[in-house]
Ligand SMILES: *[C@@H]1O[C@H](CO)[C@@H](O)[C@H](O)[C@H]1NC(C)=O
Ligand SMILES: *[C@@H]1O[C@H](CO)[C@@H](O)[C@H](O)[C@H]1NC(C)=O
Ligand SMILES: *[C@@H]1O[C@H](CO)[C@@H](O)[C@H](O)[C@H]1NC(C)=O
Ligand SMILES: *[C@@H]1O[C@H](CO)[C@@H](O)[C@H](O)[C@H]1NC(C)=O
């Protein structure tokens with residue numbers, strides 16, 4: 226199975242051009258937060274990490290830190306920070322230990338001065354800092370002192386002889402303003418605006434007159450500056466008001482966090498923490514399903530800290546994906562402070578990160594991170610628990626809605642939901658299909674018993690008497706023990722019984738795999754590692770753990786969508802999903818454990834080579850698994866990577882198809898994709914028949930199709946048969962298998978039979994039996 230993957234944008238050169246093109250217009254926007262960006266030519270994002278040390282992590286077009294860092298890196302040795310603010314080509318912060326200001330260049334070899342703070346201000350403690358295009362303003366006062374306000378110091382950052390240096394500023398020496406007590410400041414291109422302690426907003430600096438801020442008496446709970454504009458959320462009306470060359474957003478929605486770019490602003494909605502942006506940008510590129518804790522913008526890029534996992538996610542104003550990826554380190558969800566949280570805030574509880582050694586995200590135990598409570602969820606999710614003092618409200622995917630409490634909200638938005646059966650209220654669906662399944666089980670059970678008794682007599686084996694339906698009933702408490710020989714043609718409706726996945730705790734899965742220790746690894750796929758896990762209840766399961774690349778390229782919404790599809794898939798010839806875990810940056814899928822390993826390891830590797838009757842059964846069962854994906858699911862699922870190493874054998878040697886993709890019928894050439902699955906299946910049949918690998922240099926030709934098909938066509942199929950296993954007395958069934966394989970690997974896709982035909986032919990072969 227493959228998680229959808231965003232291809233890196235091809236627009237990197239264009240973006241680089243844009244940045245260079247605009248760089249002479251010099252944009253710089255400072256808004257203090259746990260994440261910030263430097264602007265212009267040297268676009269660099271930095272955030273405070275979630276290690277408890279308040280270390281700074283940075284990423285940009287040419288760099289990601291930490292590791293691996295190029296030796297010439299400019300982002301080394303940035304001390305622990307309480308807060309960050311980005312200017313043009315440089316960033317500033319307030320030191321976590323002393324509240325002093327500290328600024329650094331976004332590129333190496335540009336700092337003439339190690340801290341970019343004039344010596345007269347170096348020992349001053351600041352509570353707020355705001356870097357602009359080429360100036361910095363900061364509010365005096367200890368960062369951690371409660372509700373501090375103070376007077377403002379400003380200085381200039383200038384480039385001399387190619388390096389940056391800090392000098393005292395004249396253009397920001399406005400006595401009427403700098404003597405005011407302010408509680409916060411933001412800076413843009415040639416201006417700084419500050420919230421006055423007793424209410425009101427004032428702006429100063431050479432370009433401040435363009436903003437036309439005058440006689441503003443509101444206080445602003447949130448304030449942000451863009452290149453030539455400033456926006457704030459009034460704490461009286463709750464509205465967003467903007468000044469400068471950007472319109473105020475028309476929305477009535479309350480925002481709790483703001484960031485400004487060259488010509489756009491984005492904010493985090495108070496209700497569901499989803500992003501709202503306005504100004505010059507393509508809104509279809511803004512992430513929709515995810516909530517964010519904090520955001521920051523450079524000219525044309527905005528990055529945010531996702532609330533579900535504290536991972537960083539970035540988007541551009543007009544191109545599909547930034548040409549750089551943020552690192553996988555978790556970021557601090559907010560700024561550390563000493564005052565207690567307010568009514569509509571929650572105190573971030575570090576225990577949700579499941580890091581036993583971590584007791585706080587702040588350098589001091591008396592500090593805390595308070596974030597605004599959400600009280601609603603984005604579309605496709607329902608509110609499963611409200612905000613408390615120590616945790617935000619929890620949103621759960623509508624696919625996991627199990628009772629009437631969430632039906633109304635999930636139904637309300639189902640019309641634009643992403644899967645067709647969302648149109649039906651989920652509980653109607655569950656009850657409806659349960660009743661239907663129950664009836665079906667009764668009916669099928671009856672027919673089945675008759676069938677089994679005859680077949681039992683025919684074959685004289687008890688093993689074959691088990692059915693998919695029997696399995697469905699037991700599956701949840703008897704994983705991997707029940708055999709799915711699937712001799713009965715599986716009814717499509719069995720598959721539609723919704724299997725509700727279990728939600729596992731990360732700690733539970735960590736314990737079950739001995740902390741994801743290597744000796745528990747079963748393999749490695751494109752998705753990540755697969756571990757064998759022994760759960761506390763005694764069940765043995767397989768855990769797929771997404772790797773860094775998968776996580777960073779998949780948002781939570783994609784993961785939920787994938788889960789939703791996987792939950793629908795239930796078949797005795799498929800490796801079924803049992804549950805999942807999506808805690809703090811991890812993506813884990815829990816599957817049935819297949820104790821007999823892969824078909825590949827049996828026919829090509831060191832494991833027992835499998836006798837002919839088992840091989841025929843495996844061929845038939847894997848055909849049924851694939852037929853199920855192709856025919857019985859709507860939309861059909863194309864496997865895309867069928868091979869003998871993706872056919873697993875359960876504890877009773879039942880064959881199970883695994884690792885399928887999630888291509889749906891919306892894909893253009895569905896038939897072509899299905900036909901290519903059939904081709905891959907033909908190769909598996911040839912491997913089963915010949916015991917040789919799909920590509921093997923010891924054979925001439927090395928390609929199994931080029932080698933086997935001419936022999937089969939010439940009536941010399943016997944030459945293809947694996948001689949490492951004793952031949953049955955009657956080789957007729959094996960020759961038939963060869964004929965089916967030959968059809969499946971036909972060069973013309975349209976000549977290949979559908980999986981349903983192949984499955985029924987193979988079923989007939991198995992039914993006729995082998996004379997050993
Ligand atoms: C980033 O790398 C590109 C080429 O890889 C180079 O042209 C550009 O100058 C670099 N930018 C910075 C800020 O170092
Ligand atoms: C504060 O941190 C800086 C940078 O890590 C360090 O140089 C300085 O000595 C520290 N100051 C105090 C008082 O701990
Ligand atoms: C300017 O840079 C040049 C070469 O990089 C150096 O030789 C010179 O001393 C620098 N001048 C000043 C004032 O720093
Ligand atoms: C003022 O704005 C103009 C145009 O937006 C810009 O070119 C100039 O650099 C700004 N001044 C300062 C001091 O940043």
Ligand SMILES: *[C@@H]1O[C@H](CO)[C@@H](O)[C@H](O)[C@H]1NC(C)=O
Pocket residue numbers: 440
């Ligand atoms: C400022 O606003 C107040 C009321 O909001 C008004 O009375 C006053 O005249 C205004 N002053 C100016 C200079 O606009």
Ligand SMILES: *[C@@H]1O[C@H](CO)[C@@H](O)[C@H](O)[C@H]1NC(C)=O
Pocket residue numbers: 422423424444445460461
């Ligand atoms: C708005 O902010 C001011 C100053 O920060 C504060 O005194 C006032 O109580 C606030 N008003 C509301 C409604 O929150």
Ligand SMILES: *[C@@H]1O[C@H](CO)[C@@H](O)[C@H](O)[C@H]1NC(C)=O
Pocket residue numbers: 507508509510544545
């Ligand atoms: C916005 O982006 C989407 C997705 O990349 C694209 O399909 C659409 O054409 C863009 N719209 C505009 C107006 O550029």
Ligand SMILES: *[C@@H]1O[C@H](CO)[C@@H](O)[C@H](O)[C@H]1NC(C)=O
Pocket residue numbers: 243505542543544
């Ligand atoms: C993206 O936006 C920039 C600045 O507004 C513009 O110059 C550029 O042409 C845009 N690129 C695309 C692909 O629309």
Ligand SMILES: *[C@@H]1O[C@H](CO)[C@@H](O)[C@H](O)[C@H]1NC(C)=O
Pocket residue numbers: 574575576577615
């Ligand atoms: C944080 O969560 C843990 C586990 O859920 C709980 O035991 C602890 O009391 C919480 N901490 C606070 C300060 O509420």
Ligand SMILES: *[C@@H]1O[C@H](CO)[C@@H](O)[C@H](O)[C@H]1NC(C)=O
Pocket residue numbers: 496601602603604
């Ligand atoms: C929650 O959000 C949905 C839209 O996603 C909206 O229709 C609904 O009214 C909101 N509920 C509350 C209580 O705000």
Ligand SMILES: *[C@@H]1O[C@H](CO)[C@@H](O)[C@H](O)[C@H]1NC(C)=O
Pocket residue numbers: 609625626627628629630
């Ligand atoms: C409904 O299901 C949710 C989980 O989906 C659960 O938390 C809640 O307690 C259930 N409510 C009732 C009334 O059963």
